[in-house]
Amino acid sequence: MKRIALYPGSFDPITNGHIDLIRRSSQLYDEVVIAISFNSSKKNLFSIEERIALAKDSLKDIPNVSIIRHTGGLTVDVAASIGANVILRGIRNTQDFEYESNIATLNKTQNSSIETVVLIAAEHYRFLSSSMIKEIALFGGDISLFVPPVVEKAIYDKYKNDVKRNLHTERQ
Numbered sequence: 239m240k241r242i243a244l245y246p247g248s249f250d251p252i253t254n255g256h257i258d259l260i261r262r263s264s265q266l267y268d269e270v271v272i273a274i275s276f277n278s279s280k281k282n283l284f285s286i287e288e289r290i291a292l293a294k295d296s297l298k299d300i301p302n303v304s305i306i307r308h309t310g311g312l313t314v315d316v317a318a319s320i321g322a323n324v325i326l327r328g329i330r331n332t333q334d335f336e337y338e339s340n341i342a343t344l345n346k347t348q349n350s351s352i353e354t355v356v357l358i359a360a361e362h363y364r365f366l367s368s369s370m371i372k373e374i375a376l377f378g379g380d381i382s383l384f385v386p387p388v389v390e391k392a393i394y395d396k397y398k399n400d401v402k403r404n405l406h407t408e409r410q
């Protein structure tokens with residue numbers, strides 16, 4: 239039987255931290271399916287189409303990874319529909335642990351045959367989040383260490399006309 243894992247998230251946008259986790263999990267499972275979703279509690283910078291295109295481009299060298307769009311339904315139902323009995327998530331710190339253990343427990347109440355497997359973030363990516371990267375880019379900082387070049391360009395294109403990139407301070 240093929241071992242399929244579902245990795246759901248908003249990926250707004252995909253970062254080197256996500257990619258590291260996907261690369262590692264692609265060694266553990268026959269197929270890793272990334273479900274790019276709409277997260278109602280977050281305001282997205284990129285549309286779902288843009289997030290899918292950026293992830294596709296960033297993951298093109300990993301053969302057993304595919305991407306699906308997830309805009310409705312429970313994560314466990316998406317997993318069951320593609321034959322995945324594992325939901326993959328990543329943990330960077332104790333805050334992630336709290337959050338992920340709550341979701342994992344809730345998911346278990348909805349479908350007890352699907353397990354959540356969490357991978358611990360690589361040490362050098364523990365501080366990385368899509369939102370911190372967007373914040374650095376918004377203020378004109380260097381994000382080249384944190385995202386693939388295609389994502390770096392896409393973020394800068396979004397922010398290129400933003401006034402926050404110009405240094406502005408006033409002595410008070």
Ligand code: ADP
Nearest residue numbers: 247248249255256259277327328329359363366
């Ligand atoms: P969501 O909106 O579902 O939290 P994210 O795209 O922010 O989606 O994250 C998806 C998953 O990837 C989460 O489990 C998150 O903890 C994990 N993750 C995010 N950044 C990293 C990272 N730098 N290293 C490892 N895992 C990460």
